[in-house]
Amino acid sequence: MPESIIIDTDPGIDDFMAILFALKSPELDVLALTTVFGNHYVEITTRNALRLLELAGRDEIPVARGAHAPLVREYREPPTFVHGMDGLGDAGLTGEPDSEAAHTRAAQFIVEAVMSRPGEITLVPIGPLTNIAMALKLEPRLVQATKRVVLMGGAAFAPGNVSPVAEANIFNDPEAAALVLSADWEVVMVGLDVTTRIDMSRQYIDALSATRAPYAELVARIVPHYQAFHARVYHNDGALHTHDPAAIAYLIRPNLFQTAPYRVRVGTSGVSTGQIVVDREHKWYDGVATAICADVDAGGILELYRERITR
Numbered sequence: 001m002p003e004s005i006i007i008d009t010d011p012g013i014d015d016f017m018a019i020l021f022a023l024k025s026p027e028l029d030v031l032a033l034t035t036v037f038g039n040h041y042v043e044i045t046t047r048n049a050l051r052l053l054e055l056a057g058r059d060e061i062p063v064a065r066g067a068h069a070p071l072v073r074e075y076r077e078p079p080t081f082v083h084g085m086d087g088l089g090d091a092g093l094t095g096e097p098d099s100e101a102a103h104t105r106a107a108q109f110i111v112e113a114v115m116s117r118p119g120e121i122t123l124v125p126i127g128p129l130t131n132i133a134m135a136l137k138l139e140p141r142l143v144q145a146t147k148r149v150v151l152m153g154g155a156a157f158a159p160g161n162v163s164p165v166a167e168a169n170i171f172n173d174p175e176a177a178a179l180v181l182s183a184d185w186e187v188v189m190v191g192l193d194v195t196t197r198i199d200m201s202r203q204y205i206d207a208l209s210a211t212r213a214p215y216a217e218l219v220a221r222i223v224p225h226y227q228a229f230h231a232r233v234y235h236n237d238g239a240l241h242t243h244d245p246a247a248i249a250y251l252i253r254p255n256l257f258q259t260a261p262y263r264v265r266v267g268t269s270g271v272s273t274g275q276i277v278v279d280r281e282h283k284w285y286d287g288v289a290t291a292i293c294a295d296v297d298a299g300g301i302l303e304l305y306r307e308r309i310t311r
């Protein structure tokens with residue numbers, strides 16, 4: 001029986017790669033995409049989500065537009081130097097979609113979907129956690145009704161990617177992350193501790209493209225801008241860190257990851273903004289532990305992605 005999931009997303013190149021991965025995996029039933037600010041303004045991420053589903057031939061999947069800004073902060077300018085002016089690598093894929101977003105906003109959409117099927121739906125946030133936090137505020141019983149939360153975000157033991165200690169999704173709305181990570185539900189954190197160990201080399205992307213599989217060709221079209229960013233920042237040949245697709249991989253093959261339970265807090269001020277503060281000694285914080293992905297079979301993830309995306 002496939003696992004029913006709602007992907008909360010800010011497409012974004014790696015979001016695009018992750019969603020295609022999910023759509024090609026029979027273990028998963030993608031019920032909806034809910035959109036949030038992050039890699040671009042929410043108007044753009046919503047358009048990109050709709051376009052993505054059209055390009056993938058899956059435009060029957062609903063898209064619900066969500067938060068345009070963090071819970072209590074202003075949204076800074078989008079990182080176009082990472083994802084391009086259109087959010088999808090300026091690859092010419094972002095024409096106006098034929099379909100439209102749902103009338104229901106993302107937080108309410110999540111509440112209605114989960115509460116209608118208690119214990120059955122997994123939330124998969126791969127952007128800032130604002131929509132999930134807003135849904136919790138709308139309906140506190142969401143904690144008991146959600147099957148689990150598998151999120152891409154955070155850096156527990158690894159360096160950050162937007163500050164020395166913070167990963168972008170958590171940094172973009174630390175107050176929302178603090179709410180989500182302190183709630184009494186099952187949370188798996190797939191963060192920089194593992195995603196920066198899974199590198200998609202240029203040769204790997206070229207091999208995907210050479211298969212001429214439709215989804216693989218979409219990936220190959222969208223990543224050059226992202227490769228240029230990685231080459232510039234990480235001084236490599238353009239090898240990509242595999243961020244958002246890693247959360248999808250966890251859903252499909254959790255045995256490719258090693259997790260450890262830790263209680264955590266989220267920094268919300270000063271230089272610690274967005275930091276995942278880990279109670280390594282299991283004595284400082286109370287509440288439910290977060291399952292932190294601490295190690296990964298990188299080769300296994302890359303093979304799984306290749307197998308699915310080239311189907």
